[in-house]
Amino acid sequence: MSFVEAFYSFNLHISNSDSGTNVSTRVKTGKHPFETLQFFYARMLAFAHAYVPELRFSQGLHAPTEPTIWRINELQTVTDWIEVGELDAKKLKKALKTAEREQSQAQSPARFASYMFSKEHVQSFCAALRGSKQNWIASTSFSLLDPAALDALCNTHRSSATWSVTVVDSTLYLDCDGTEIITQITPLNMWHEFQHSIDNLGHLSNDLDL
Numbered sequence: 169m170s171f172v173e174a175f176y177s178f179n180l181h182i183s184n185s186d187s188g189t190n191v192s193t194r195v196k197t198g199k200h201p202f203e204t205l206q207f208f209y210a211r212m213l214a215f216a217h218a219y220v221p222e223l224r225f226s227q228g229l230h231a232p233t234e235p236t237i238w239r240i241n242e243l244q245t246v247t248d249w250i251e252v253g254e255l256d257a258k259k260l261k262k263a264l265k266t267a268e269r270e271q272s273q274a275q276s277p278a279r280f281a282s283y284m285f286s287k288e289h290v291q292s293f294c295a296a297l298r299g300s301k302q303n304w305i306a307s308t309s310f311s312l313l314d315p316a317a318l319d320a321l322c323n324t325h326r327s328s329a330t331w332s333v334t335v336v337d338s339t340l341y342l343d344c345d346g347t348e349i350i351t352q353i354t355p356l357n358m359w360h361e362f363q364h365s366i367d368n369l370g371h372l373s374n375d376l377d378l
Contacts, residue, residue: 172198177328184335209321211252214283216333245270250281254289257296285313294365303359310356317351
């Protein structure tokens with residue numbers, strides 16, 4: 169980040185049975201002056217949940233051409249594109265098209281993921297999908313973070329923290345310096361939500377519990 173309020177250090181111990189990850193790493197990240205604590209911890213949770221080696225945060229909050237979190241290979245090709253919070257449909261579509269053009273240079277398809285943490289984020293993206301005839305977001309995974317878990321993390325806020333993170337299926341078990349938090353990283357069928365919003369004048373489906 170080029171302009172920060174303060175820097176924070178996290179010692180992460182991550183065990184994710186879904187991805188086969190078992191690693192300890194140290195992450196230093198800045199907090200943007202206009203970044204809420206809830207967003208700050210949302211991107212930390214997303215980082216821990218999606219972790220692969222060389223994954224990193226972008227250069228700034230809502231960077232015009234960068235996602236919140238990404239990974240770039242030696243050919244300068246984006247292999248992981250992860251957005252947190254409200255998702256810009258045009259930005260995602262452009263990134264997907266770029267990845268499609270670069271596919272011949274890559275050994276495997278790029279990973280695209282979105283972590284939202286409010287029903288407003290979902291509603292906003294569904295509204296942006298209006299007019300879409302085909303499911304162009306099919307290759308992107310969408311997840312919901314629990315706002316209550318983010319609020320609990322805000323209460324642990326300090327400049328340096330140690331997190332022990334265990335992921336089993338869609339459940340994330342987090343020990344933050346002795347504070348235990350159990351939360352769901354809920355998979356979201358965004359195309360289903362979009363279709364439902366059309367049928368119900370913008371309302372979310374009944375199974376979306378926020």
